Amino acid sequence: MTETMTKAAGAAAPPGAIRPVPWRERVGVGVREAQWGLAVLALVIGAGAGLGSIAFRWLIKTFTGLFSGHADYAAAGHAANPHVSWLGPYFVLLAPVIGGLLYGPLVDRFAKEARGHGVPEVMLAVAQRGGRINPQVSVVKALASALTIGSGGSVGREGPIVQIGSALGSTLGRIAKVTEGRMKLLVACGAAGGIAATFNAPLAGVFFAMELILRDFAIESFGAVVISSVAASVIGRAAFGDVAFLNLPAFHVDHVVQYGLFAVLGVVAGGVGIGFTRILYWIEDACDWAWRGPEWLRPAVGGLLLGVVLLVLPEMYGVGYPVLENAAEGKYAAAFLLLLLVGKILATSLTIGIGGSGGVFAPSLFMGAMLGAAYGAGMQTLMPSTSGAVGAYALVGMGAVFAGASRAPITAVVILFELTGEYSIILPLMLAIVTATLTSKLLSRDTVYTLKLRRRGIDLDGPATGAVLGTQQVDEVMEQAPGALAVDAGLSVAAMELSLSAHGVLPVTDKEGHYLGTITARAVAEALTDEPGSAGCGAIAGDLVERPASLTADMSLAVALHDLISHPGTGLPVLDSERARLVGWLTHQSALRALHPVRA
Template sequence: MTRSRNILSRLMPRLRKIVGNEQLILSILALTVGAAGGGAVILFRQGIAQVQNLFYGSTGEGLFVHAQTLPWWRILLAPTLGGLLIGLLVYYFLPDRRPQGVADVIEAGALRGGRMSVTTGLKAAVISAVSIGVGASVGREGPAVHLGATLGGWLAKKLRLRRTHSRTLLGCGVACAVAASFNAPIAGALFASEVVVGHYALSAFAPIVIASVTGTAISNVYFGDFPAFTVAEHSIASFWEFPAFAGLGLLAGLLAMAFMRGTVLAENVAGKIPLPPWIRPAAGGAMVGILALMVPQVLGVGYGTTDAALQVSFSLALLIAVGVAKIVATAISLGFGFGGGVFSPSLVIGAMLGGAYGIVVAGLSPELSSGPGAYTIVGMGAMAAAVLGAPISTTLIVFEMTGDYAITMAVMVAVVFASLVTRDFHGGSFFAWQLERRGLDLKGGFESTLLRTLGVRPVMSLVSELVTRDVGLGDLREMLQKSERGELFVVRDNGELFGTITLADLSEVAFDPTVDDLIKAGDVARPRPPVLSAADDLEAALKLMRDTGESYIAVVEDKESMLFLGSIDERDVMSAYNRALLERRREELGG
């Protein structure tokens, strides 16, 4: 293992020497990641099929049709026993004892320089494959994205690539996974740039496109060149219909909010149940099984259900029932700890909403309606865009699935309104919510995200003006008058920070020499000053400086030991930020 690591770490310098062009090297690496990611998606999907076959005796997408032929105990037992297995796997094998997904990829790209653990990625993929196979109401695209990103991030880590190239390879892994899942290379490339990389500079976009196309090609070799769904041709009956599409977008935005808040509620309820964490997925699986006895369409990924809606095979009542049940089942599955994503459930819920809306519109104005099938497609795009926070790539997925420019225009209108509703009234996407639940707010903009990537330790000064507690007042006065910062740090004999002293802290004794022999540093020091730990980032440093009004702050090893390490000044923070900003802009422009 150590030998293979050394070989990989020496590979990049050799490639630079042989090829001589970093962009060409990055393209070769993108091709590698695209091929590996496409193959990984094939294995992942086949793994789901085998688990599903083990528990239900079927490998097909239309699980709900087969489920109607099974005895009730099997439908109830499969997600329950599967949930027990998932709970044990997550509890003992995954970091933080929780499933992994797209939010972890976004976090890695924003805060960890694109590096990811391949061991965690493979474990997470197995757990998600089992979750989907046993019937949990979750999606397979999110886990596929995480798996592809893991491969790209791992390769970047082993080759010791700089941050911008690591994030590009992370994007390559995401792109090939999305493209291989939907047979949509354009959408894969734009999803990676829109959600993970955060820009469309050619230096990053070109390798991402290469990986996306490669992933699609690998997938097509195995599964064939078929779109994800069977979609009939549709045409827009009249441009007067566009207000109806806008209305569908508004409803999709509201339903997306209900879906995301329902997942929050389910997670909160699961956390309050007096059961061990590893048993919670089994409880959630039992609830999903009970729901599936009444509405079998909630089981699994739901592509068969979506296809049935696209073929206008469901009545209005069934569309509404399946839509509501799918929201409840997905919220329970995710909230109680199954692994999986939200892309597929969003498409199913959107299809049910769009189909029901289309039936109502056709009944009110049949001559101006494009039919329920067209509204089903529009609902899918609007709902997925609102939940994922990816309006551009979601629109393109629909376009690549249908090849219909007119329907795509309708999808664009609905996507805009749905995205506006969730942004203004919910605060963002499902992934942003997940990160916020972990205490990570990446919505502060480019500047805040950049500050979070910069640590306090590299910026702090190791040269600080220190005194011990027994230093006399006369010496303190002289040191403060000569001090550049006008502040001294008082430390104990063991190096622990005791407090700080400024001339203002000396107050009335500052220039009274008659008490010089009576007062020591420990007597006048300000105890418990604001401090930063070495593990903090520069955003935390600037926030502390703003909240306390102090521009010069001590840095300690941690806030328990209070071992003094150095100090940090606001000027040092801003200088480090400006250097990082210039470097990031230069990298994005391909410089």
Template sequence: AVRPVLWSAAASIAAVGAGGSLGREGPMLRLGAAVSSWLGQRTGLSSRRLKILLGCGTAAGFAAAYNVPIGGSLFAMEVILGSFALEIFGPIVVASVIATLLARAAESAAPIYPAPGYGLVAPQELLAYLGLGLVGAAAAVTFVLGVRGFARLFRRFAAVPEAARPVLGLVMLAGIGMFVPEVLGNGFSTINGALQERFALQLLAGIAALKLIATALTAGSGCPGGHFTPSLCFGALVGGAYGELVHVAFPAATGSSGAYAAVGMAAVAAGASHAPLSAILILFEFTGNYDLILPLMLASIVSSVIARRLYPFSIYTEPLQRRGVELSWRMEEAALAGLRVDDMARDDPDTLRPEQSLPEVLDRFLAARRQRLFVVDGDRRLLGCVLLHEIKHALRDPARLEAADARGLMVPVPEAVRGADRLHRAAEVFARSDYERLPVLDDEGRYRGVLAKRDLLAVYAQEVLGRPAVLSTFVASDQPGSKGSAVELPPDFALRSVPAPAALGGLTLAEASLPKLLGVRVIEIRRPAPDGWEWIAPDAATVIAPGDELVVLGPARAVASLLEGRLEAGG
């Protein structure tokens, strides 16, 4: 729903405007993603295209907030979608460019944090920036854990209503801001002060510590807003303090603290977000200084790698992990994680009973044409499996053949999956084995059926590669609790529910001649009724009425043409 997001964005704007230590990118990202999601759902986009549109909205919001079209695009792909596929790159770049042009029409196109004159003094100075990457990783993890710690602390204030906690956090922040105003807001003036070397070492370190507390107070109390800008400010202060120390120790071989403040911004942002590419390009666009690109790259990559080892969750994934949400970073994995094994499991008519004799086992293998059959007892408990390869060995021992049965031939099943497991977990099991089918167990450990590798690959082709669906699930109307059966369709065929074209209104199915025109057959009609929908099993004399939904089966191109209201196959 868009309305809760609008309220959240308004609250975020109010919190940032009141001096909360949060970033203005928060409401922009929320609004961009919400509008994109709403548009995608209204236009009936597929789940994959909806995710791409959501990435476009996020990129547009970030790019408009900070005048960083390249950084906004990379942020959406690296942090939000976790993919750099070409089909994603194009739409996101276009959205980011348009948003930046509109933002520049209202504001200046100049870099937000100019840092002219800074560069690499000598090649050996890269060692100092390598050290800054290590310091940035530690600072980034401290930043993430600090926000988490204060969030836990505020949740323990049971006497304070949840709605009042943000107010309490802002009041406490105001107490700090009365003495150190540099910690208030998103830190724009503080960052520029660090870049222009207006703070001494002690002041840089002190403001950095208080900025961390200010951000943790604001975010931990429940105020909505962005975390990227506060991490930049914290990084500028930490980097500036580190630069002061390094320059005092090696004045001839290192630059001034302003250069280290700029690189520190990228290092801490990369470590906190686990998005080094975005941090590098965003800081380059922020400063407009290409001479710092090598230190930026080195410190950001080192910080990101070390921060992941120190703490596996970023500032964006940590709240989700705290709520028990498992986040798949790759879109490919997310597509499979959206389905359960139960959704694709097939009934297995070729199971063996433990007492079946060898001739019966052989007959079952000949009929099933499989390399492995599962042995199940009377309570549907999975006992093991019989391998065709093992039977070949048994044929060499006549004495063993006479007394052989399924129980004597079976071996343990190395791995099984549960019906509640997600498909991406099943894909990992398939990757570790050579089998074409995996046994599926229900919640009580009983044998449910099998998951076929080709079914999983078909889902991958449909959800990830965008190929037409080759699988459909049928559920009998007299079995409402059934999971249904997955049925494989011929290649390039589709089963879809399409609105009846206006040209077919009033015609019988025989008069419509859809099999002759398109090669499409109507297998069911869904008709509006006063109490919902009426399902009709049609015959040649069934009349197509206005408002009908036709469940059709046929070539994918023909079904797509019918969906567009055209009565000729698409080219």
């Protein structure tokens, strides 16, 4: 009895003693919070995404072989399936039906979010759900997309691999119990790794994740995403080899006039990108309106329509990269190229509309190649001495249509360069992509990704459904602006006024009271430190004016919060609708007061 009590007393820590932290707990905290922990998680996610891409591509190859009897039926023409040769080319009428009978119940039962092209679901998870993605999505999406593509669905594999990698990142983040901000970053790491390994495009994976998924280019985010992308690329290259994803002949710009032709192609491509987006959702609406049966059966019944399209145009079977390469090499007539362009829009829209699973990135590249090659062939007829090679227009058209549909110009430039290895075409590619992006923005406020969410009543820049903060306007919650400094005020005056300000920043106005920008205490302190004179040698407030993101009084608080959160200061100026005069000041505290307004 005495011995037991002695041991118990010895085991108890004396009052005030610091309990030693077990090594497992220290490691757990490090993984969740330290920079090295983020690097380790990004590395693991990249490796997982790389292995997942290998498995996913194997599934596509296997199912394509089973359903069509060819490695890529799109390049086989009206050939028969050797497994059922007695059906001749008519087997394509049944392949989408059988595929739909397999993936339809799978998606409906285990992960409904695996339906469609995937990227919008990941964007939504990052923007409004704290990066949380259903763990089983990765498995269901891989199987459903591989079955869709293998059985003739005219979709790509970038959407599925993004959703697969992102689900892996979300699951690992949940296991490690990371913060919400880090969870979102891990989701982006999974998306980057998936793109990098699948297309042998590590830079494109990074920019895809930053521009479309995170919509942020912070240094910490960039580093983690790069680690994941590199890890996935190493694994992907070990499996698939270090070669460009598409094999295209070398192209060059031989005449300055061609730059004008490429700019016009960008405008047309931007319109095609928006047209594809509209038709995609029109057909999806039509399928929703026409179908009255159970959702699990919809892909099989709709597969009959897809089979008819494939019977007429077998080039629409699956992703269709061989057909894309033939177009870039000038093997098709212009009229047939336009037929393939229309056929791809119809086949992809129908595949998604009936409930198929797959991406829209590869189809947009296909459309761009057909458009560009047809455009180039037309220019060769009109301007044979200056137009240049048809293939150059096909390559530029690929990036331009994708940019027009997704409005992600940086990703479009980088991914086309990495997919083809063609640096000689980079200048016209950049020109066409910028013009396509501007055209797309003029024609529509939404992209092929965001329109899917907006049709469900979800605005990525707005508050989540049911949110208590963000539905107000800025003028409902802003507070009185601090006293403004005159643009010609000396630095000594500015220093005194800033020392009395609770914000550490003051607005600056001209003699007519028009808002010019802000001046910070840090900028004034640095100027006074650098200048030999105590008053700053005649420097005035106007010399140190900065122009931070300015808000307007009629702006939604949800939109304003994005700028407020990313701004390093304590608040942002609020201007009138003409952005000429200062009318208020928005701080984190004033935004939160919208939840508990002060009663008089």
